[in-house]
Amino acid sequence: MSSPCSGTCGAGVKQRGRLCNDPTPVGNGEPCEGIDIESKNCINGEACPVTCGEGVQTRTRLCNDTATVGDGAPCDGEDTSSKNCNIEACAAFTATLPGGAHPYQNGGLIGFSIKLLDNRGYSNSIFTVPPGMGGVYLVSVTMMSGTVTGHTTLRKNGAILVWLFTNIEYDMASLTINIQLVEGGRIWIQMNNQASSLFDVYNTFSAVRIR
DSSP, X not given: OBOOOSOSSEEEEEEEEOOSOXXXXXXXXXXXXXXXXXXXXXXXXXXXXXXXXXXEEEEEOOSBXXXXXXXXXXXXXXXXXXXXXXXXXOOEEEEXXXXXXXXXXXXXXXXXXXXXXXXXXXXXXXXXXXXXXXEEEEEXXXXXXXXXXXXXXXXXXXXXXXXXXXXXXXXXXXXXXXXXXXXXXXXXXXXXXXXXXXXXXXXXXXXXXXX
């Protein structure tokens, strides 16, 4: 005999037990060999397909305990049901510089002060992964230095991941990468040449957790 899955949706544990009674040991009879109860993981319904943001979880039942026979009536209700799951917003932000030229010294963090989107985590030029939001992030940066050359870097916990360079005559540079970030991990953009500047709203910084 076996028990139903302990989870009402998602993962759970299912147990199966046996009785040593066919025939029952008598007197000095040996007990049955093996274990009386075994357990295994189970899923009652489909696991939520997303870890943040809104997903849809489905559950299907079979009308087979007991199965209908002949003209027997089918089971009442729907065979499949669904509900929303993991509706917590994913960590995400997009920020840009205000209009005009913005000078930075070598080593200065770029302060993208205009937030176009901020679901959590971006503050004082640095994005910090919120609690429970470690995972893979899609990170994008655009850069324009106007009439001067500019060198910036995307940094993860201080380590350089990518360099960006723009020449004079309003050149632009951009990057989009996927990176693994753990809870509390930090990323930012930093100037890497002396006394340069960035020009206008063409400079953007964004990240979103994708899994």
